[in-house]
Amino acid sequence: xxxxxxxxxxxxxxxxxxxxxxxxxxxxxxxxxxxxxxxxxxxxxxxxxxxxxxxxxxxxxxxxxxxxxxxxxxxxxxxxxxxxxxxxxxxxxxxxxxxxxxxxxxxxxxxxxxxxxxxxxxxxxxxxxxxxxxxxxxxxxxxxxxxxxxxxxxxxxxxxxxxxxxxxxxxxxxxxxxxxxxxxxxxxxxxxxxxxxxxxxxxxxxxxxxxxxxxxxxxxxxxxxxxxxxxxxxxxxxxxxxxxxxxxxxxxxxxxxxxxxxxxxxxxxxxxxxxxxxxxxxxxxxxxxxxxxxxxxxxxxxxxxxxxxxxxxx
Numbered sequence: 001x002x003x004x005x006x007x008x009x010x011x012x013x014x015x016x017x018x019x020x021x022x023x024x025x026x027x028x029x030x031x032x033x034x035x036x037x038x039x040x041x042x043x044x045x046x047x048x049x050x051x052x053x054x055x056x057x058x059x060x061x062x063x064x065x066x067x068x069x070x071x072x073x074x075x076x077x078x079x080x081x082x083x084x085x086x087x088x089x090x091x092x093x094x095x096x097x098x099x100x101x102x103x104x105x106x107x108x109x110x111x112x113x114x115x116x117x118x119x120x121x122x123x124x125x126x127x128x129x130x131x132x133x134x135x136x137x138x139x140x141x142x143x144x145x146x147x148x149x150x151x152x153x154x155x156x157x158x159x160x161x162x163x164x165x166x167x168x169x170x171x172x173x174x175x176x177x178x179x180x181x182x183x184x185x186x187x188x189x190x191x192x193x194x195x196x197x198x199x200x201x202x203x204x205x206x207x208x209x210x211x212x213x214x215x216x217x218x219x220x221x222x223x224x225x226x227x228x229x230x231x232x233x234x235x236x237x238x239x240x241x242x243x244x245x246x247x248x249x250x251x252x253x254x255x256x257x258x259x260x261x262x263x264x265x266x267x268x269x270x271x272x273x274x275x276x277x278x279x280x281x282x283x284x285x286x287x288x289x290x291x292x293x294x295x296x297x298x299x300x301x302x303x304x305x306x307x308x309x310x311x312x313x314x
Contacts, residue, residue, distance in 0.1 A: 127139050186204040
């Protein structure tokens, strides 16, 4: 699977989606590929004037037999397969809100005050990283819900989303899920300098071994990588344009923005091709950095070949 090729990327994520009809899965693949090529744009613009593609995309998005959950599950299963070959995995999780003000907002949940015009979903996401390189593997779980106007009307406590996420991660990863060991404690303090008058301090609880300095520093690196889930939220909202979608029915909107969740991850992975090698070299991981750089040069080589073919034709 190449993240540079939108068709390959979409096929690897969604070709096995269980939508009740293989033709729906095929349409999901083509729609996701178009959306990935045009990240941040509307579905109409992503089809680039192809009326058949546009009609097919809207039929998929508006089809009540297409479950948003199953769209997401297909992507989660792809992530689980990718994680099998990774020696050590980080599972980063956090909750964000998706905010809308157009017609559909009235059918969604409370984000701030119940009188606010903006309403939407709360989404708890778990994404996997390679612990050794911090390379983004993908999304393994999401939980979506609408917050009621009154807390007493909620079906369950929102704090339960965290243990639920752990349950589904174990279920999807199977034997890949790391075994639990005893809890260790690391105390870390920021270095003092002329610009740092009050150094930051952290107390980290971990199940990882910390017998050596190298192991302890690795745990600190793991903690620092936790912010990647915030980068995902930004990529989902800003790069993939999740809050700019304007479907008028909640289910239709959820189908579209579920696809965009994985496109947001793809944007992170594309950025990493350009930035991750330098980070790895600073950590002394030269082989891993070279592997990332080779991916980058392969991409630019392919682009240049296409440009040469085009110039030859004209």
